[in-house]
Amino acid sequence: xxxxxxxxxxxxxxxxxxxxxxxxxxxxxxxxxxxxxxxxxxxxxxxxxxxxxxxxxxxxxxxxxxxxxxxxxxxxxxxxxxxxxxxxxxxxxxxxxxxxxxxxxxxxxxxxxxxxxxxxxxxxxxxxxxxxxxxxxxxxxxxxxxxxxxxxxxxxxxxxxxxxxxxxxxxxxxxxxxxxxxxxxxxxxxxxxxxxxxxxxxxxx
Amino acid sequence: xxxxxxxxxxxxxxxxxxxxxxxxxxxxxxxxxxxxxxxxxxxxxxxxxxxxxxxxxxxxxxxxxxxxxxxxxxxxxxxxxxxxxxxxxxxxxxxxxxxxxxxxxxxxxxxxxxxxxxxxxxxxxxxxxxxxxxxxxxxxxxxxxxxxxxxxxxxxxxxxxxxxxxxxxxxxxxxxxxxxxxxxxxxxxxxxxxxxxxxxxxxxx
Numbered sequence: 001x002x003x004x005x006x007x008x009x010x011x012x013x014x015x016x017x018x019x020x021x022x023x024x025x026x027x028x029x030x031x032x033x034x035x036x037x038x039x040x041x042x043x044x045x046x047x048x049x050x051x052x053x054x055x056x057x058x059x060x061x062x063x064x065x066x067x068x069x070x071x072x073x074x075x076x077x078x079x080x081x082x083x084x085x086x087x088x089x090x091x092x093x094x095x096x097x098x099x100x101x102x103x104x105x106x107x108x109x110x111x112x113x114x115x116x117x118x119x120x121x122x123x124x125x126x127x128x129x130x131x132x133x134x135x136x137x138x139x140x141x142x143x144x145x146x147x148x149x150x151x152x153x154x155x156x157x158x159x160x161x162x163x164x165x166x167x168x169x170x171x172x173x174x175x176x177x178x179x180x181x182x183x184x185x186x187x188x189x190x191x192x193x194x195x196x197x198x199x200x201x202x203x204x205x
Numbered sequence: 206x207x208x209x210x211x212x213x214x215x216x217x218x219x220x221x222x223x224x225x226x227x228x229x230x231x232x233x234x235x236x237x238x239x240x241x242x243x244x245x246x247x248x249x250x251x252x253x254x255x256x257x258x259x260x261x262x263x264x265x266x267x268x269x270x271x272x273x274x275x276x277x278x279x280x281x282x283x284x285x286x287x288x289x290x291x292x293x294x295x296x297x298x299x300x301x302x303x304x305x306x307x308x309x310x311x312x313x314x315x316x317x318x319x320x321x322x323x324x325x326x327x328x329x330x331x332x333x334x335x336x337x338x339x340x341x342x343x344x345x346x347x348x349x350x351x352x353x354x355x356x357x358x359x360x361x362x363x364x365x366x367x368x369x370x371x372x373x374x375x376x377x378x379x380x381x382x383x384x385x386x387x388x389x390x391x392x393x394x395x396x397x398x399x400x401x402x403x404x405x406x407x408x409x410x
Contacts, residue, residue, distance in 0.1 A: 007249070008248060009214070009252070011404055014403075015399075015401075019397065023384050047214070078404070079406035080406060096298040097298040102382070147402075177224075179245075185410075187405055187409060189402070193306065194312050195223075196378065196396050197312070197352075197378045199394060200376035200394055201285060203392035
């Protein structure tokens with residue numbers, strides 16, 4: 001089931017709330033308020049309440065939101081309540097860092113396949129994943145993996161995206177600053193670290 | 206001057222609009238509409254118009270927004286109209302990828318210093334930046350650099366953040382999934398690639 005009425009901007013914030021709830025849980029807290037959550041993720045508390053109201057999560061007066069229940073509810077909406085196998089394309093510095101990244105596990109992501117165009121890398125095992133040649137990308141369809149990470153140079157990004165789409169991938173996390181073109185049925189999220197960095201000077205008085 | 210009334214969420218979107226305007230400019234366009242911009246950055250067109258209204262940018266009926274002028278206006282608000290020198294801490298796989306990243310230049314960011322705790326890396330030149338020992342972080346203050354990127358393992362991130370703050374850094378781009386504690390005068394933006402990835406399954410029907 002998909003809750004079609006949730007705006008994109010709310011969907012963007014839901015994983016951020018999830019991370020904040022995760023941190024609060026680790027700190028031993030059982031409940032939290034929209035004000036505390038808002039502080040942690042740098043939005044207004046009315047925004048938190050509005051975002052949660054889209055899926056019917058309302059804090060109780062006095063005690064606020066129960067953390068474990070809210071985490072489960074957000075994970076279900078985001079379809080993070082099942083494990084997602086992920087393919088990585090590009091095992092250079094960035095791709096290697098992605099393979100080493102410990103932050104995926106709490107969301108149920110598991111990188112199980114990695115591809116690189118460098119023949120010298122094929123067959124090598126990096127963080128328990130054996131690197132394969134990009135020529136084998138078309139075999140992705142058989143594996144049932146429909147989520148992929150693109151960590152290749154900008155000049156190769158569109159071509160890799162095309163191959164991933166052909167292999168049945170439905171969601172792409174793209175690290176190239178390129179505006180990747182894909183069919184409407186495929187969702188691309190681009191991480192452009194410069195765009196995130198570009199907010200910093202505004203706040204530096 | 207700081208436009209104090211611009212909400213954080215609008216400030217977050219401004220660099221995204223800036224990137225979209227940059228792409229449209231490269232495509233040879235001179236003007237654009239809130240609808241086209243909204244499509245590119247996946248928000249509603251009323252959101253675009255509201256975001257721009259905070260700094261008095263209103264599209265003209267019929268012709269919309271003039272791209273060059275809007276780019277300059279957003280850059281000025283975000284203080285991206287001057288060059289910003291940046292220090293990088295941690296030159297492992299991730300840090301090396303950051304040094305190689307070509308996307309910083311359009312925003313005026315220039316990584317001019319890099320630090321690592323590995324003595325073997327000290328003195329090495331990576332992408333025109335000479336790596337120095339983290340012991341020299343305290344000299345940052347003399348350089349006038351007040352923007353830094355943390356690309357160290359999670360276990361070292363807080364300690365490095367403390368040292369950066371002591372050295373006068375006012376803005377930190379943090380790649381560690383850790384919730385870094387800094388004084389209120391310092392702004393931290395955390396890039397957690399898992400959080401961005403966590404939106405994908407929602408859109409994959």
